[in-house]
Amino acid sequence: MTTDKIRWGILGTGIIARKFADGLAVLPDAVLTAVGSREERTATNFAAQYAVPQAHASYEALAQDPTVDVIYIATPHVFHLENSLLCLEQGKAVLCEKPFTMNRRQAEAIFSLAEAKGLFVMEAMWTYFLPAVTMVRQLLQDGVIGEVRMLTADFGYRAAIDPHGRHFSPALGGGALLDVGIYPLALAHMIFGPPTQITSMAHLGETGVDEQAAIILGYEKGELALLHTAVRTETVQEAVIMGTNGRLKIHFPWWQPTRLTLTQPGQADQLIELPFTGNGYNYEATAVMDCLRSGKTQHPLMPWATTLALQDTMDKIRTQWELRYPADEEM
Numbered sequence: 001m002t003t004d005k006i007r008w009g010i011l012g013t014g015i016i017a018r019k020f021a022d023g024l025a026v027l028p029d030a031v032l033t034a035v036g037s038r039e040e041r042t043a044t045n046f047a048a049q050y051a052v053p054q055a056h057a058s059y060e061a062l063a064q065d066p067t068v069d070v071i072y073i074a075t076p077h078v079f080h081l082e083n084s085l086l087c088l089e090q091g092k093a094v095l096c097e098k099p100f101t102m103n104r105r106q107a108e109a110i111f112s113l114a115e116a117k118g119l120f121v122m123e124a125m126w127t128y129f130l131p132a133v134t135m136v137r138q139l140l141q142d143g144v145i146g147e148v149r150m151l152t153a154d155f156g157y158r159a160a161i162d163p164h165g166r167h168f169s170p171a172l173g174g175g176a177l178l179d180v181g182i183y184p185l186a187l188a189h190m191i192f193g194p195p196t197q198i199t200s201m202a203h204l205g206e207t208g209v210d211e212q213a214a215i216i217l218g219y220e221k222g223e224l225a226l227l228h229t230a231v232r233t234e235t236v237q238e239a240v241i242m243g244t245n246g247r248l249k250i251h252f253p254w255w256q257p258t259r260l261t262l263t264q265p266g267q268a269d270q271l272i273e274l275p276f277t278g279n280g281y282n283y284e285a286t287a288v289m290d291c292l293r294s295g296k297t298q299h300p301l302m303p304w305a306t307t308l309a310l311q312d313t314m315d316k317i318r319t320q321w322e323l324r325y326p327a328d329e330e331m
Contacts (some may be wrong), residue, residue, distance in 0.1 A: 003302075006289040009034040009054075009062050009092070011083055012047040012074035015085035016097055021050045024282025030285055036062025059083060063090040066131050070292060072122070073097055076166045078173040078327060081106040082123070088113045090241035093120040095288050098186075099178045102327035104311040112303045120297045122288060123307045126187055129283035132250065132257040132274040134191075136241070137247060140191065144233065144262065146245030149223055149297050151191055155255060156230030161205075167231050168207045170325055174231075175209035177202075177314055181229035183255045185310055187239060188217055188225035194309045202321045205232065210323060217313075256280050 006026055010017050013035060014236065024030045034054035037043035047055035056062040062071065063086050070093035073083045077099050083102075087094050088110070100123040101107045114121040127133055140148060156176065159167045164171040167179065188195070197218030205211040212230035217227075239254040240247055246264035250257045260272040276283065291299050298304055318324070 005029050006030050006292055007031050007033040007067055008285075009036065009065060009068035009071040010046075011044055011062055012037050012075055013037045013042045014074060016050075017046070017072070017074035019165055019279060020054075020074060020281050020285070021046075021277075024285055026278035026294050027285060027289075033067045034062055034065045040210060044075075045295060047145070052160075059086060063087045063092060068092060070095060070288060072124070076172055077178055078102060078166075078171070078325075081109065081327075084110045085113060088117055088119055088121070091117065093288075093292055095122050095124050095284070097124045099123075099182045099311070099314070100307045101206055101311060102173050102178070102307050102325055103315050106307060107304075107308055107311045111308070114297060114304075118290055120288070121304070122284075122291075122299050122302050123310075124284055125277065125302050126281055126284040127148075127183060127186065127255050128190065128301050129287050130141060130256065130274075132272075133281075135260060135272065135274055136248060136250065137190070139260075139262070140241070144246070145243030145264070146242065146250055147190060148241060148243045150242040151188055151225040151239065151328075152227075152242075153250075153254065154226070154228045154235040155180040155183045155237055156228065156233050157237030158234050159231045161207075161232075163207050166324075168205070168209055170208055173325055173327065174207065175211070175323070176213055176229040176231045177210050177317060179231060181213065181215070182310065182314070184227040184229060184239070185215075185217075185313055186306075187254075187299070188227065188307060189310060189313075190219070191249070192219045192223050192307050194226060195313060196226070198313065198316050198320070200317045200320050203322070204321065205272050205322065208323070210321060213317075213321075215317060228290045250260050 039056035043055040195217035202210040202213035
């Protein structure tokens with residue numbers, strides 16, 4: 001694909017879909033061409049709000065739209081498998097919201113089809129592409145804080161209990177781990193890679209899903225990641241990376257950060273400010289478009305292997321809690 005502008009479709013019309021549309025709006029080389037919903041009314045309303053030329057009353061119609069190059073999947077994660085397969089079957093590249101799928105088996109099915117068709121697919125780990133996180137990777141690569149030994153990170157908030165809503169319904173993949181626990185897990189993976197040991201504990205609430213959880217990940221050289229997540233508890237939402245020659249703090253909200261503090265022995269703390277343009281979703285969109293223009297099927301910052309590793313880690317954590325979803329019994 002060598003066209004100057006990349007034509008986007010958005011599958012879903014909820015909050016995340018709207019955030020992504022806002023992100024695309026600041027990119028001159030991105031065109032939001034179509035939106036798909038299960039209802040004509042929601043598709044039409046979304047299209048009117050964002051000046052989208054094509055409003056489709058079904059996901060199938062969106063996937064078949066010849067004016068679309070790549071589709072952003074913005075539905076709840078329990079639907080990501082069927083939505084991604086639908087788009088790939090119609091020859092569309094896919095950017096799928098996190099968590100990519102309910103479990104590793106589902107992710108493998110998507111990547112298998114993408115590989116067979118030679119199509120681009122990426123999990124939408126937008127945090128990886130923000131300027132502050134790009135700086136974190138550079139500082140760690142440069143050894144500014146020495147050998148990295150430990151990470152603490154969290155993401156939790158208090159949601160009102162709705163047994164039938166996506167936060168608490170087992171049928172919708174409810175619980176903290178898949179919803180926001182993926183963020184600290186992804187940060188740990190970015191720094192250390194896949195863990196060699198996992199120890200975790202969760203409080204399973206009245207609907208049977210994890211309302212809060214603590215996770216310790218261990219690595220080959222003794223490094224540790226101490227993570228926690230919640231959907232019934234407001235947490236600090238900061239991350240601290242600790243090394244043999246200092247530490248690096250990613251300030252609140254660390255998953256969409258604009259400030260870092262570098263602390264080194266015998267030196268004054270250094271505040272590093274890295275604001276981002278747009279709402280931040282534009283950075284991952286740009287990364288996807290770069291790959292499409294160069295003919296890549298994976299992005300090096302978020303390759304399929306990283307998604308599979310994250311899904312595998314979450315599967316193992318849920319096994320420790322004896323938490324299974326209906327999706328785990330399928331396939």
